[in-house]
Amino acid sequence: MDMMSTFVKPMHPEGRRFVAIFAAITVVLFIIWEPLGWIGVGLTVWCYYFFRDPVRQVPQREGLVISPADGIVSLIEPAVPPTELGMGPEPLTRVSVFMNVFNCHVNRAPVPGTVAAVAYRAGKFLNASLDKASVDNERNSLAITMADGRQIAVVQIAGLVARRILCFTEPNSVLRTGERFGLIRFGSRVDVYLPDGVAPLVSLGQGCIAGETVLADLTGSEPARMARAV
Incomplete structure (x- = not known):
């Protein structure tokens, strides 16, 4: 496992529109006032992280x-x-x-x-x-x-x-x-x-x-x- 895959996980499709909404709001916040935009960046990253869908190693033994x-x-x-x-x-x-x-x-x-x-x-x-x-x-x-x-x-x-x-x-x-x-x-x-x-x-x-x-x-x-x- 490389360093990138440790932090970057697949995102569930359900999260795409929410991340897009957060990103759009972030752009508006940057226009209003740059410090607000960086807060928006943090919230957008959190939204992506919330909807992450990592691969899991599922135990195969019966029972x-x-x-x-x-x-x-x-x-x-x-x-x-x-x-x-x-x-x-x-x-x-x-x-x-x-x-x-x-x-x-x-x-x-x-x-x-x-x-x-x-x-x-x-x-x-x-x-x-x-x-x-x-x-x-x-x-x-x-x-x-x-x-x-x-x-x-x-x-x-x-x-x-x-x-x-x-x-x-x-x-x-x-x-x-x-x-x-x-x-x-x-x-x-x-x-x-x-x-x-x-x-x-x-x-x-x-x-x-x-x-x-x-x-x-x-x-x-x-x-x-x-x-x-x-």
Whole structure:
């Protein structure tokens, strides 16, 4: 990897018009007053960086559940999957990955399988790091059925700044692990509901990389991991 590829990443097509808008405003700011123009340059670079879509090295071993989002593990707790997915009333282990405005916001499939359901629900725009955001905020939910018949729920949740959830897949689509399935604009969260009996292999506060970080192992027997900050 050369120095250029370290800092210059591919940009998701969804970001092109936003970068163009920021760039146009920057030109106007330079005309008004040069110091304002340089502020515009910084914001334009940030906008490009927000919509970056880097290549990820996706683990290929069967049974792994991979993080669908870049960010920090903000919650690990039992919770009932969104009712609109029809996955039943029993609580499952929910792992929440919170994305701030500096994280990559392209979302990736945590497991391979067939999309059994896609359900959008309008809602509020509370801070996505809060527990009640899973219930109250705008969200888009996917149920993915794996080859063994088990299902995993993946929920895109809008945050305090986010105002648009994008989903690029639909029911009956077949996803591969790490495949891009959506994007959330400007700060948000993604929840993963693990199958019954599966323990998470991440801890609260741990950083995650979409398409690379292992959240759980469906075939393993390792207990939930504990960690300490150092």
